[in-house]
Amino acid sequence: VFGDNLYLLLGKVGIYKIVDDKVYGYYYDGVPLEEVVKTIQNARAERIKDLTVNTDYVVVGSIESVEKVSIAPDSVEVDEDTLSANITVVINEIVPYHKMDKFVFFVDSIELLRDCMDKPCVYFLKHGTRELEYIRQIPSERRDRLAEYYLYYRYMLDDGVYRVIEGKAYGNEYPEGITLDELLARTKMYKG
Numbered sequence: 121v122f123g124d125n126l127y128l129l130l131g132k133v134g135i136y137k138i139v140d141d142k143v144y145g146y147y148y149d150g151v152p153l154e155e156v157v158k159t160i161q162n163a164r165a166e167r168i169k170d171l172t173v174n175t176d177y178v179v180v181g182s183i184e185s186v187e188k189v190s191i192a193p194d195s196v197e198v199d200e201d202t203l204s205a206n207i208t209v210v211i212n213e214i215v216p217y218h219k220m221d222k223f224v225f226f227v228d229s230i231e232l233l234r235d236c237m238d239k240p241c242v243y244f245l246k247h248g249t250r251e252l253e254y255i256r257q258i259p260s261e262r263r264d265r266l267a268e269y270y271l272y273y274r275y276m277l278d279d280g281v282y283r284v285i286e287g288k289a290y291g292n293e294y295p296e297g298i299t300l301d302e303l304l305a306r307t308k309m310y311k312g
Contacts, residue, residue: 164293165306171279171293172310175244175272177216179223180284180300181209182240186230189265193257203229206267212240215307226267228277235283242289242303244280246272 136145136156143156172178187206188198208224226249227233233241249255249270250263273279282291282303289303290296 167274167293168303168306169310171244171272171274172307174274175246175280176269177214177218177223177245178304178307178311179209179211179215179225179243179245180213180240180304181211181223181243183233183236184208184210184222186233188230189226190262191228191255191258191266193259196262203231205230206265207233207271209241209243213304215304216311223269224267225269225271227271232271232278232281236281240284242282242284242291242300244272245269 136143136148138144138153141153142150143153144150148156185208187208188202189204189206190196190198190202191204205227206224207227207230208222210222211220214220214223223243223245225243225245235241247269249266249268252270255263255266271280276292279292282289282294284290284300285297287300288297289300294303
């Protein structure tokens with residue numbers, strides 16, 4: 121939205137017309153609607169699979185604490201403008217199962233978790249914070265203060281977080297929501 125006008129970003133690629141249960145648009149010309157829906161569902165499943173396979177843990181939990189940490193190469197100071205933080209969550213469920221009550225992970229921006237401050241969320245976490253290219257620029261004594269695991273993403277910074285509301289998980293891949301049980305079943309299947 122800009123002023124009184126609406127604009128479509130990315131052009132016509134994402135707009136399709138449905139006539140008599142057939143889809144017409146940039147990629148489709150008379151393809152049955154059922155086939156297009158199945159293609160979208162399969163693409164979503166593959167992206168969740170990719171996210172799951174490339175992470176070490178999928179954690180469902182509530183934030184217990186936020187410890188801001190500076191990742192600026194030349195500044196140790198933490199202030200109200202510092203966005204990077206170590207996040208401690210109390211675990212409700214973890215895939216694959218591991219006997220622990222809490223999990224600590226690093227996040228580039230606490231803004232990504234603003235919707236998780238008062239409700240449980242699903243976090244896709246990967247080991248290796250200190251090996252990340254931009255983190256290696258930080259002096260080692262400060263790098264050591266960062267959590268070993270970090271919130272993982274593939275394309276957008278918030279790919280690895282889903283907020284949970286009334287049994288449904290909402291995130292980039294499922295903005296309309298997917299039941300938490302179904303999302304966790306898929307992650308368990310992919311984690312094998």
